[in-house]
Amino acid sequence: MAVTKEILTLAVETGDALLRNGAEVYRVEDTVLHILKAYEITDCDVYVLSNGIFASANENKEDACSMIRHVPLGSTHLGRIAALNQLSREICSHECSLRDAWVRLEECKSIPKNKNWVEIFFCGVGSAGFCYLFGGTALDSFVAFFIGLVLQIFLIASDRHLESKFITNILGSGIVTFLSLIVLSAGIPILQDKVVIGDIMPLVPGIALTTSIRDFFNGDYLSGAIHMIDAILTAFSIAVGVGAVITLYQLVTGGALLR
Structure with missing residues (x-):
């Protein structure tokens, strides 16, 4: 026994x-x-x-x-x-x-995770790369790099203090959008939408979505549905964070710079 x-x-x-x-x-x-x-x-x-x-x-x-x-x-x-x-x-x-x-x-x-500075740096690199991939300029990628650094610092801090990943995604996407609007308001000629797209990519639930599709193909429908719902809710949280900040910005300033 x-x-x-x-x-x-x-x-x-x-x-x-x-x-x-x-x-x-x-x-x-x-x-x-x-x-x-x-x-x-x-x-x-x-x-x-x-x-x-x-x-x-x-x-x-x-x-x-x-x-x-x-x-x-x-x-x-x-x-x-x-x-x-x-x-x-x-x-x-x-x-x-x-x-x-x-x-x-x-x-x-007990195999440790990557060091914090490695994750922070490569989050910035990834954000800049995605920004350029989706049509941003070199200046947009430069701005996205630094905003990506801030995003990863926030994500590391949230692991210690926030238990809900949906709240983390809402706040993280909101921070990214807010910082891009600050840069735009400062008169720097960036494509704000490209910067935001590049910087929210580290939050996008690509692994969960891919895993759900593989589970469906393998006949694990319940597991596939769980991962799919997780991916959809995560994407919804990101959209809420970005949309809330942009809406608030338009209410406060009239959204002149976004037109």
Whole structure:
């Protein structure tokens, strides 16, 4: 009983870590099943959703056990996913004992994120690049770069103080729009819409939308619907932030610079 429960816990913990860091539902399900079978548990069932794992092992034996795990939707960390995939391969090829697997699992889960200055700098670079890609000038990209730096600083701060990502997206898109309007009001000849488009791209839920489409193609309709709703609500939050600031600006100034 104890051994079966420990193996099932290891498999679910690995699946939890994968799902929490942005892995696809079908990959998480396959990983949990392969880990269970690698430790000679063939009588097992696993059902994975975008925000939950249901697993059972040895249902028809005395050491039967089951486990349910809630996994909130989170951000993507490809480094942890790659390390967890490598761990599962070693388990399946019997290169890693049960005790070593637990140690390796904790090491995979503790892989740090990028340093703050790296995220801040490349958010600025990405914002500038998207601004130019969508028709902005070199000056627009230059302005978008610095606004992108401010946006990422806000996002890092919001991770510590704001629990709702929808509020974060509303405020983040609002800040981007407000800063672009300040630059425009200062008399700098920028294309304000291009700057805003470039700077809201780091907020756009591209991964959630792509994941939902892949889930639909794989027949995971419930998980696909969850990711699709998440993407739609995120996009709506971004639109609310941009629209609210522009509307307020037009009410205060008459919107002369936006015409």
